[in-house]
Amino acid sequence: xxxxxxxxxxxxxxxxxxxxxxxxxxxxxxxxxxxxxxxxxxxxxxxxxxxxxxxxxxxxxxxxxxxxxxxxxxxxxxxxxxxxxxxxxxxxxxxxxxxxxxxxxxxxxxxxxxxxxxxxxxxxxxxxxxxxxxxxxxxxxxxxxxxxxxxxxxxxxxxxxxxxxxxxxxxxx
Amino acid sequence: xxxxxxxxxxxxxxxxxxxxxxxxxxxxxxxxxxxxxxxxxxxxxxxxxxxxxxxxxxxxxxxxxxxxxxxxxxxxxxxxxxxxxxxxxxxxxxxxxxxxxxxxxxxxxxxxxxxxxxxxxxxxxxxxxxxxxxxxxxxxxxxxxxxxxxxxxxxxxxxxxxxxxxxxxxxxxxxxxxxxxxxxxxxxxxxxxxxxxxxxxxxxxxxxxxxxxxxxxxxxxxxxxxxxxxxxxxxxxxxxxxxxxxxxxxxxxxxxxxxxxxxxxxxxxxxxxxxxxxxxxxxxxxxxxxxxxxxxxxxxxxxxxxxxxxxxxxxxxxxxxxxxxxxxxxxxx
Amino acid sequence: xxxxxxxxxxxxxxxxxxxxxxxxxxxxxxxxxxxxxxxxxxxxxxxxxxxxxxxxxxxxxxxxxxxxxxxxxxxxxxxxxxxxxxxxxxxxxxxxxxxxxxxxxxxxxxxxxxxxxxxxxxxxxxxxxxxxxxxxxxxxxxxxxxxxxxxxxxxxxxxxxxxxxxxxxxxxxxxxxxxxxxxxxxxxxxxxxxxxxxxxxxxxxxxxxxxxxxxxxxxxxxxxxxxxxxxxxxxxxxxxxxxxxxxxxxxxxxxxxxxxxxxxxxxxxxxxxxxxxxxxxxxxxxxxxxxxxxxxxxxxxxxxxxxxxxxxxxxxxxxxxxxxxxxxxxxxxxxxxxxxxxxxxxxxxxxxxxxxxxxxxxxxxxxxxxxxxxxxxxxxxxxxxxxxxxxxxxxxxxxxxxxxxxxxxxxxxxxxxxxxxxxxxxxxxxxxxx
Ligand code: NA
Ligand code: NA
Numbered sequence: 028x029x030x031x032x033x034x035x036x037x038x039x040x041x042x043x044x045x046x047x048x049x050x051x052x053x054x055x056x057x058x059x060x061x062x063x064x065x066x067x068x069x070x071x072x073x074x075x076x077x078x079x080x081x082x083x084x085x086x087x088x089x090x091x092x093x094x095x096x097x098x099x100x101x102x103x104x105x106x107x108x109x110x111x112x113x114x115x116x117x118x119x120x121x122x123x124x125x126x127x128x129x130x131x132x133x134x135x136x137x138x139x140x141x142x143x144x145x146x147x148x149x150x151x152x153x154x155x156x157x158x159x160x161x162x163x164x165x166x167x168x169x170x171x172x173x174x175x176x177x178x179x180x181x182x183x184x185x186x187x188x189x190x191x192x193x194x195x196x197x198x199x200x
Numbered sequence: 201x202x203x204x205x206x207x208x209x210x211x212x213x214x215x216x217x218x219x220x221x222x223x224x225x226x227x228x229x230x231x232x233x234x235x236x237x238x239x240x241x242x243x244x245x246x247x248x249x250x251x252x253x254x255x256x257x258x259x260x261x262x263x264x265x266x267x268x269x270x271x272x273x274x275x276x277x278x279x280x281x282x283x284x285x286x287x288x289x290x291x292x293x294x295x296x297x298x299x300x301x302x303x304x305x306x307x308x309x310x311x312x313x314x315x316x317x318x319x320x321x322x323x324x325x326x327x328x329x330x331x332x333x334x335x336x337x338x339x340x341x342x343x344x345x346x347x348x349x350x351x352x353x354x355x356x357x358x359x360x361x362x363x364x365x366x367x368x369x370x371x372x373x374x375x376x377x378x379x380x381x382x383x384x385x386x387x388x389x390x391x392x393x394x395x396x397x398x399x400x401x402x403x404x405x406x407x408x409x410x411x412x413x414x415x416x417x418x419x420x421x422x423x424x425x426x427x428x429x430x431x432x433x434x435x436x437x438x439x440x441x442x443x444x445x446x447x448x449x450x451x452x453x454x455x456x457x458x459x460x461x462x463x464x465x466x467x468x469x470x471x472x473x474x475x476x477x478x479x480x481x482x483x484x485x486x487x488x489x490x491x492x493x494x495x496x497x498x499x500x501x502x503x504x505x506x507x508x509x510x511x512x513x514x515x516x517x518x519x520x521x522x523x524x525x526x527x528x529x530x531x532x533x
Numbered sequence: 534x535x536x537x538x539x540x541x542x543x544x545x546x547x548x549x550x551x552x553x554x555x556x557x558x559x560x561x562x563x564x565x566x567x568x569x570x571x572x573x574x575x576x577x578x579x580x581x582x583x584x585x586x587x588x589x590x591x592x593x594x595x596x597x598x599x600x601x602x603x604x605x606x607x608x609x610x611x612x613x614x615x616x617x618x619x620x621x622x623x624x625x626x627x628x629x630x631x632x633x634x635x636x637x638x639x640x641x642x643x644x645x646x647x648x649x650x651x652x653x654x655x656x657x658x659x660x661x662x663x664x665x666x667x668x669x670x671x672x673x674x675x676x677x678x679x680x681x682x683x684x685x686x687x688x689x690x691x692x693x694x695x696x697x698x699x700x701x702x703x704x705x706x707x708x709x710x711x712x713x714x715x716x717x718x719x720x721x722x723x724x725x726x727x728x729x730x731x732x733x734x735x736x737x738x739x740x741x742x743x744x745x746x747x748x749x750x751x752x753x754x755x756x757x758x759x760x761x762x763x764x765x766x767x768x769x770x771x772x773x774x775x776x777x778x779x780x781x782x783x784x785x786x787x788x789x790x791x792x793x794x795x796x797x798x799x800x801x802x803x804x805x806x807x808x809x810x811x812x813x814x815x816x817x818x819x820x821x822x823x824x825x826x827x828x829x830x831x832x833x834x835x836x837x838x839x840x841x842x843x844x845x846x847x848x849x850x851x852x853x854x855x856x857x858x859x860x861x862x863x864x865x866x867x868x869x870x871x872x873x874x875x876x877x878x879x880x881x882x883x884x885x886x887x888x889x890x891x892x893x894x895x896x897x898x899x900x901x902x903x904x905x906x907x908x909x910x911x912x913x914x915x916x917x918x919x920x921x922x923x924x925x926x927x928x929x930x931x932x933x934x935x936x937x938x939x940x941x942x943x944x945x946x947x948x949x950x951x952x953x954x955x956x957x958x959x960x961x962x963x964x965x966x967x
Pocket of ligand 2: 588872908915
């Protein structure tokens with residue numbers, strides 16, 4: 028009944044990230060960079076406002092940084108299995124049955140992120156030649172869309188792997 | 201009804217835009233003898249405000265509100281051209297000029313691919329609303345920290361103002377606390393966003409914004425209709441546009457009346473000042489037009505055509521697009 | 534099949550998926566996309582998923598959520614939460630139930646740094662639960678106080694839930710924050726009264742600890758002066774207008790980093806862990822939000838919302854009765870829906886009705902979050918309870934839920950107060966002009 032919360036908070040045991048691989052590390056780096064950029068952009072904008080120097084477009088910087096944060100955060104949450112779920116039934120089932128349900132849930136997770144990736148690719152391809160960019164700073168959005176698509180695909184793969192690893196674990200047990 | 205069409209808008213049903221939308225829907229339902237019915241979705245329940253062009257194109261809604269002027273990609277011509285209307289007299293004129301431009305320049309239709317424009321909407325004229333420093337001349341703008349939409353930022357900077365962009369939702373408290381000195385906004389916000397509580401002066405500096413295609417139907421939904429109903433929708437375009445113009449003006453007047461009751465001081469900008477503002481705005485429009493080259497678009501011919509149409513209309517109340525243009529039909533779908 | 538029936542089938546399917554342990558965000562999103570595919574077209578459903586996902590992850594206003602989380606994680610790493618509890622314990626620990634009172638104080642204090650109920654309950658529990666058990670507190674009582682106290686984190690500003698409400702209801706986040714202060718503080722007071730009454734009736738629940746002499750109390754207070762300054766700076770700066778509510782998050786992170794450096798103990802490894810912990814929680818929240826928006830889009834296409842709001846309007850009851858009915862529906866839904874999902878789902882339905890009935894949207898936001906908070910502690914999906922259980926696996930779930938009952942009573946009385954006296958909510962934003 029505790030899986031849903033295990034990685035929620037700092038006081039709980041650090042999650043098993045040992046084998047998260049290069050992509051996982053990249054996700055953490057990108058997300059951390061996003062957090063620092065977002066912090067800096069707004070903090071500098073505030074400081075600037077009070078000292079007369081002006082940073083126009085800080086909102087756009089934060090928006091771009093948030094894409095980095097959110098994309099990599101979803102990858103990170105998937106790596107450690109931090110997605111909130113209800114365990115009212117599964118914890119009362121026989122382990123084998125619960126295992127099968129968990130595998131099914133992981134497959135559904137993979138399906139969802141494949142669908143979302145497909146939808147995002149479709150939207151991005153519509154706008155690919157449309158020079159999508161932010162208003163003031165002209166930050167090109169297509170690369171941010173690409174980053175999100177890559178993240179969604181990676182999340183789907185992580186869900187698939189989790190379904191597969193569970194299956195393997197069950198066979199060897 | 202034979203044809204139930206979904207209509208989607210990011211605005212709530214009580215918004216002036218939505219009231220015009222409802223008026224149009226009633227008109228069409230009646231004119232079609234009940235063969236067309238609408239199923240409206242308000243307040244962004246079905247479509248997003250920034251991406252509605254993409255969504256309607258793919259059939260998320262049959263008909264919906266589109267805002268190419270806020271779009272960040274795929275509609276750079278439609279967006280930029282709305283800044284080419286310097287000196288235009290009123291909302292109705294904006295719509296007529298737009299129709300002429302759309303008929304003349306294929307770039308307009310290219311950006312509207314997969315869509316069928318059902319109404320063009322004029323941009324209302326924003327003014328400058330300030331907390332405690334009235335703006336009586338352009339020189340008064342100097343040093344003012346103003347929240348402005350991004351297309352006004354360059355002009356304001358050149359006038360020595362300190363433009364900032366922040367979400368519209370934060371403007372009220374920013375004004376209340378003096379984070380900003382004022383906001384560039386149309387008069388209806390005095391009432392609708394409660395700005396009368398936090399600002400005292402309104403100066404009508406006309407930022408001549410222009411028209412843009414504002415309501416569209418997906419081509420697919422259009423093709424599902426029989427020819428006579430297609431013709432009916434095409435013929436209802438002026439009905440929708442007139443309703444929009446009326447509601448926009450009504451909201452503006454309501455804002456002004458409300459402001460007067462609540463102690464806002466209104467002042468016009470002296471004509472000479474407005475004229476020099478217009479000159480500056482014109483320079484900026486040329487810059488914008490030239491910058492379209494970055495997107496592979498030619499802006500100057502559109503700007504020149506728009507200005508020619510506006511001055512021709514002013515001098516002889518002309519209602520045609522001039523000799524070179526084809527008659528106004530709907531924009532290409 | 535008529536759309537309303539598809540909608541009901543969708544809700545049923547959602548419940549099945551949730552029960553089978555499919556992640557909440559995944560269930561919401563899949564049912565939403567599937568429903569839209571059925572009702573509109575598969576193409577429209579895919580496009581909608583693409584649009585919603587990118588809009589959600591590039592929204593400026595939502596970006597403050599991870600930053601507030603980061604601020605809380607940094608404060609945790611800097612030892613702020615432990616110090617908070619320690620000070621409170623030194624002041625009231627010698628009274629009956631004193632450590633429980635201290636826990637509520639700690640939760641309220643940390644709630645002023647953290648934007649989430651879960652973060653607050655986890656943080657304070659990690660310090661307070663072992664202390665209370667060492668002192669011989671009844672496990673259910675201790676856990677109940679912490680689970681309830683944790684919900685303070687989502688009402689006392691900064692509040693992630695209010696940020697999300699402000700975005701979907703298009704209300705000023707600054708006003709919402711100001712409106713939440715008195716309800717948040719009075720909620721803490723209600724819990725403290727509940728503890729006092731319980732321990733008066735049954736002293737064994739929370740035996741008193743050793744009295745700490747005053748000469749040791751004041752130095753302890755000095756330990757948290759920097760944190761109090763941080764809180765006053767962030768909330769005060771927000772109210773005075775040094776920065777906007779969205780900027781407050783960034784300013785808060787910088788101030789928290791400064792505090793950490795001044796306190797010593799700042800190191801790259803710990804900072805890295807704070808960043809990673811922030812990302813993990815953020816990821817979970819974003820998936821739920823994306824799922825909830827897709828599901829809400831599906832539900833509004835089914836027309837169920839119209840039927841529901843029609844039903845409430847036809848009820849022709851007094852506004853108060855209508856609000857109570859809404860509260861009951863929210864509590865019912867809250868028993869199996871995550872708080873955030875619940876809010877995203879119900880705001881588009883209930884807010885227009887409430888405004889029609891003459892309630893202020895700001896008040897309604899506070900009402901909604903307050904009701905939603907109760908869902909964090911009541912069975913079967915009281916997330917706070919699971920957080921505590923994750924830390925103290927030997928306390929049976931049933932014991933914790935039983936321990937929560939008195940606090941639920943306090944919750945209902947407090948909710949009643951918020952409904953009965955709107956001024957508690959609306960006075961402060963008016964005075965501060967937030
Ligand atoms: Na909080
Ligand atoms: Na709940």
